[in-house]
Amino acid sequence: MANFYINPNNVVHELPKNNQPKFFMFGVPSYTNLGDQAISLAERKYIEAEFPDYQYIEIVEEDDDAAIPVVKQCITKQDIVAFTGGGNMGNLYLNHERARRKVFSTFTDNLTISFPQSIHFEDNEAGLYEQKLSQEAYQKNPNLVLVARDAQSYHRMQTTFNNKVIFTPDMVLYMKSVNWEFNRNGALFVLRHDSEKVVKKSTIDNIKDILGNERPVKRVDTVLDEPQKITPVTREALFDSELELFSHQEIIITDRWHAMVFSVLTGTPCLLFGNSYGKGKHAYIDWLEHINWVSYTDEEDTERIKQQINAVMEAKTHAYDLIPDFKQLHDLIPHNR
């Protein structure tokens, strides 16, 4: 029996019976990656703020299979189907890709939106095989629109799929910035443990040597060990805690794209290193290069890294506005009916 998250305090097992148009968001994470959790939070905030005529209903990923036939039975022409955004379109995270195929190829009569994603199919036999399966599934849906969150992904989606592709930032950049003015003390290393990791341990050790002489240094990941599960009910408090953690730091060193996004939102100096296929680099260059307190590097030279760290730590925060960059998504969604 599927759970439908109507709002953070209202989980139901049957779909509401009313005439309000519905916005069904599938694939909502229950795993403990705070970046992906922040995306699903931002998606709800976005639709509720910008399109209040829709009733927003979330389905967490483990309920996708059970929910699909229930939604299929009740859905009407005015409803919208969506699949959550992130950095997992492709063959590296097949559980997500398989769920996406199933949702896209099922609701072919409804506007279907793949929320802002980056995409990476490996250029090998396994990658090409999975790409073909995704092509077959996606092309069954003439009403499917893919949203790319960086230009590299925009190019890849357009050359891989026949579907319409639009271009916006990652949804978390829709969230409001905060300015809590805590005393900042310490350097926080936010580093992956997964297969996308490419930054060398020696590089990290060198940076710790630079920074640690003057301040406390801690290491975390945006993927939490505890709790073991996060739901639409619990995610906002964890997101707020993460912003609070960032707001206490003098500097963030990371290879996680969303650690850079949290740094933007909190005005925290941040240096981002690459992952295995450039998703953070491209998103930074496309949307954040004009934001003074964050920067990207592939450097291994300690002196050059030190200069970049000094530059972001000395930068003053300033106003920025990424909301107009969501316009292609905004124009896609019918409203005021």
Place this chain on the structure above:
Amino acid sequence: MANFYINPNNVVHELPKNNQPKFFMFGVPSYTNLGDQAISLAERKYIEAEFPDYQYIEIVEEDDDAAIPVVKQCITKQDIVAFTGGGNMGNLYLNHERARRKVFSTFTDNLTISFPQSIHFEDNEAGLYEQKLSQEAYQKNPNLVLVARDAQSYHRMQTTFNNKVIFTPDMVLYMKSVNWEFNRNGALFVLRHDSEKVVKKSTIDNIKDILGNERPVKRVDTVLDEPQKITPVTREALFDSELELFSHQEIIITDRWHAMVFSVLTGTPCLLFGNSYGKGKHAYIDWLEHINWVSYTDEEDTERIKQQINAVMEAKTHAYDLIPDFKQLHDLIPHNR
């Protein structure tokens, strides 16, 4: 009396009287920048190949003022107005920007397309003043669509103007690649002389030292001294000559974005340096990073530059496909009526 270029061998002074829908391209360059000339050539090729139901009529920039009232009198609802693409939206090339404002604010009842551009208004009093004038002019036209040719410009256009913005590559990347298999001999430096120049003379001298020991080294610019003027009648032969020149080189060193584009089209190894506001860098990262024989750098370290040059010179050419990246423009233009 204005010239209307119906096709390369047919220049007329009155608009053709027939029922065929018209595609009016304003601002076509007559100056000798081969990059901008290649853009206007590619624009004609694109519309003639993809939308043959339109009669394509070019107006060169010095005729814009005389042509506007003539077109205004004859234009019908089915016709499209466009302004040529390039890297000159903003306050650095005010003659172009003023012409753009005039065209956009005149044909407010027709679909009006600003072909792929990058944009740069300086962050100073003069820049903000000119930006305000452009905002006032552009917003008079509810049917105006701006096309950005890199993600930085996409962000800037969306935060500067209320008009719809779409995202495609530079039009010259629509041109077919050539493989003439000439013997390649020599290094060609293609370098700006204008206000956008930032690459240091010492860097160039160091590269000449690296390359010149083994091969002839020449220097040119894509802005020609002779002829003094290029028209839609003469540009294609000059474009072909330029591709032939590139096809004879072992390596191109440049700070001109279109020298990189010509290198892509001819399979010529190329290293691109930056200009004053990042237009080449962003366009490279957005569209060409996966093309092995071209690369971008901001480096001044000779050893690192040498490594990058070796990498592009050793790269094998491969197939690439940027045509799907023009889909947002293709979808914008009505056809098969």
